[in-house]
Amino acid sequence: MKNIFTLLFITLLFSCQNSAQSKQQKESIKNAKAIEVPIENGKAKAYFASGCFWCVEAIYESIKGVDEVINGYSGGYTQNPTYEASNTGRTGHAEAVEVIYDPKVVNFEILVDVYFASQNPTQVNGQGPDHGSQYRSIIFYQNDEQKQIILEKKAALAKQLKAKIAAEVYPFQKFWIAEDYHQNYERLHPNHPYIQRISIPRLNKFKSKFPEKYLKETH
Template sequence: MKQLVLAFSLTLMFNCHNKAQNSEKQEAIKNSSPIEVPIQNGKARAYFASGCFWCVEAIYESVKGVDEVISGYSGGHTSNPTYEASNTGKTGHAESVEVIYDPKIVSFETLVDVYFGSQNVTQINGQGNDIGSQYRSIIFYQNDTQKQIIMEKKAALAKQLNAKIAAEVYPFQKFWKAEDYHQNYERLHPNNPYVKNVSIPRLNRFKAKFPELLKTAK
């Protein structure tokens, strides 16, 4: 009986998520013109979604040339999303990060390599056991040059793996900063069970794969 209830609940959840992702409002977001964020004080910004933002924030903060990473929500059709609202799958948003970086040290192209190289690129609507449209993979572009970089790398990866790459490609519209308690979560809560068992292992797999991209330890 419990298995039947669980199966029904999962089916209902995915139906809600699919409706949110395929709604007219969501299609309008996908078909919008991208908004370009201007460079400020020599720093550019890039936006990525790839599962739990606690994990993704820690990965990008380990990359040299990255000044700061902020956890938040992007890709949806509602304003002022919250953690609770995004978890329903009805907002269209995914847990995302804003990567603030020095383009003289690290390029957008390299940040895209970090993106594809730090996740299960074939998993749809989630990463690992974090399942749902709020955990889906989205990579955001701000102009045609960025879009071309993303599409070429995605196509090359699909050919290399002979598999469909799950990451959606969206024009960037707006990033909504997450609640304060989500920021720097992995660094501030190293003994949290999720951090110990999911976030840190994922970070360590990335570090082992891309040692040349890592910041020098102080």
């Protein structure tokens, strides 16, 4: 019996230490200085996490001025995350997208509007059937102007819904590109059960309520 209690105590001790370490690592990320990605060939980049990246990729690719969306991982504290590792929730990363866009056609403010209009903004640690910290909502800012836009829109939405908005606001640090088989997933696998049941309905719901002037005829 004594050995059992000793084992339980050691397990609890390590669990508490790991939890404290993870919390400390998360706070250090949230308090870090934002890294600004320079405009290249007239194209800017923005970063968002909002549940499964297959869904988010298709949503942003439906927006005029968006050239490409890349799936990956961001917001964590380990190097070179993989799908398998991030899916455990232990790397701190969330499934995220890199949105490559023409700022002369669409601005960051509209991209934030797309973000909030394409999700359940009050769902914590997930979207729809996808649950876990790897599916949590995060908006990444690269400078004070972007941070202010995000905070103002988040506050306005909270007031409108009279509810707490789940999206976290992080300074952008690093985006890790996901494995090749995750890229252009909705387009390449339109008959996949998840795409049929979750991604396409989420995309269509978003498009039905977002101003048509911002939407491509096809994506």
